[in-house]
Amino acid sequence: MSASYYAPKGGHPGQDQLLTDRAVFTEAYAVIPRGTMRDIVTSFLPFWDETRLWVIARPLSGFAETFSHYIMEVAPGGGSDRAETDPTAQAVLFVVEGTARLDVDGQTHDLTPGGYAYLPPDLKWTLRNTTDDTLRFHWIRKAYQAVDGIDPPEVIITNEQDIAPTVMPGTDGKWATTRFADPADMRHDMHVNIVTFEPGAVIPFLETHVMEHGLYVLEGKAAYRLNTDWVEVEAGDYMWLRAFCPQACYAGGPGRFRYLLYKDVNRQMPLTLR
Template structure:
């Protein structure tokens, strides 16, 4: 089955549009619907040419604590020779439209839709759009938590379409996770995966755990339980879940429901 990846296009609603929407911001979770991603809410970043970004999450009191997440839109000919200004930042890039010309530590790579790159802290990288259509990709950033005795992770260049999803036990493959990183590799302090639900599949209990989550819906629609509320979400929506926010899911169809998932992992809880 061909994978689908929703990406925002911006634009601006007319004066005849209703003001009501599904946007929700609480102490436990947030829902940022795709309809909020308009031209007037984009941001611009130093040393990026012909590029704008929708910021989905950032460290903020009462909001995301461990990560930031952008949807980057790079016009043909645009890009950056100095994309990251924080030497402690690690990154995951995930391409949803167009082609990225990525160079990491002197080696060139081409990322097409479904393309994934893990960039460890202090990696030397550049990124450009050498194609003739806009490039859109997710950029997830985290301050790497080094541990004495563990090396920093290696650069990873992969594509979702080359990786077999891992089914959750007892689900007959209706709930599966595409993993780009070995869960047993303790060098990594964050995982970015793709979760897929076939029509009718569920998260059958209220997951309540320490990992903070960012979920961007790539495809389909579902009813998602966030804390004490059920919300409807669709392709292009973003959800943030605070640590320990209860969550569950019912993917009623008619097609698959898939999202790009961030979570922090593999580290002790800070005590100060």
Template structure:
């Protein structure tokens, strides 16, 4: 069965709806459910035509420290010839709906759902929606941290559906990770992967580690352990976990539970936090 990729479409709830929802914001984690991604909470960016976006993570005291994440919505003909304003920012694009024309290093690539692009700093990329349908994609940004003796990574243009997932040991295929970057390639200081749990699959212990996480649920539903709480999540929800926040997962089905995962990797821990 082909994978599916949930994307928000906005809109606005009626006056007859209850106020109670699943949104949670704590010092250890946050849950931004799909039901809050409405027209009223969209943003706009200079230099982008026919485009709005949902900002679901940004560097902020008590929230994301290492990355920002947008869900971009680009109308036919829209896009940008100068999308990235920060010369130190690297980016990952992951396509969920529509078609993107991504031009980088003088070559135009067509991205379709499941499409992935890694864009190193100052790569001068541009993007347009050449198709008749609305384009929706994730844009994850992180300031690149150079490492002594290592060059910056090159551009990568891939598609999830062309990559065999890596199955976790002793899980009989119930837990797998689709990796777009070789984990042994230390040039990369962030990984964006897709994690898949089949019905009944679990993270069988409370993971507690240094990596900050952003998790956007692409498909299915599950119960996720976040610090002290078990939280129900479904396709379209976003979770942020600060470093060392305990986490576990149980995927009850009926179909696969899949999420797009960001984490920071492969660099020394800063000894002077917050720029001091």
């Protein structure tokens, strides 16, 4: 089945629109609905030409502490020859609209919708939009936690269409995860996956775990349990979940419910507060 990816377009609501919306920020989770991603909340970055972005997650004390998440919008001819200025930062890029020309280690890759790139720390990479169409992609960043005796991961360039999803046991194929990195590979300290629920599928218990989550809904709609609340989410919405925030999901249909999922993995817990 072909994939569908929602991406914000910006704009500005009219004066006749109601102020009420689904945006929520609590001590355990946040919901950033797609309707809040307007022109007036965009940001800009050094060394990026003809580019704006929505910052939908950043480290905050006591909340999401390990990562940042951007939705990048690059006009034709735009991009950067100095994309990352922090040598400790690793990245995942995921393209939802247009084509990204990514140059890494002297190799050029054209990432089309569904295109995924993992970029390890201390790596020079450039990205350009050489087409006549607007490019939109997700950029997830995390400071790499090095471990003595373990090398950093290698570059990964692929497309989700080339990866067979892993079906969750006992779900008859209704709940599956597209994994871009091997969960057993201890070099990785973060995973960015795509989770797919067929209509009627559920997370049948309140997951409560140490991993932080960022969830961007790529397709469909669902009722999502966050801590003590049920919230309705749809394509284009974003959710932050603190560590140990209980979560569950019911995908009511009529189509598939899919989201891009960040989580931190495979490292010892720090024994002092940062």
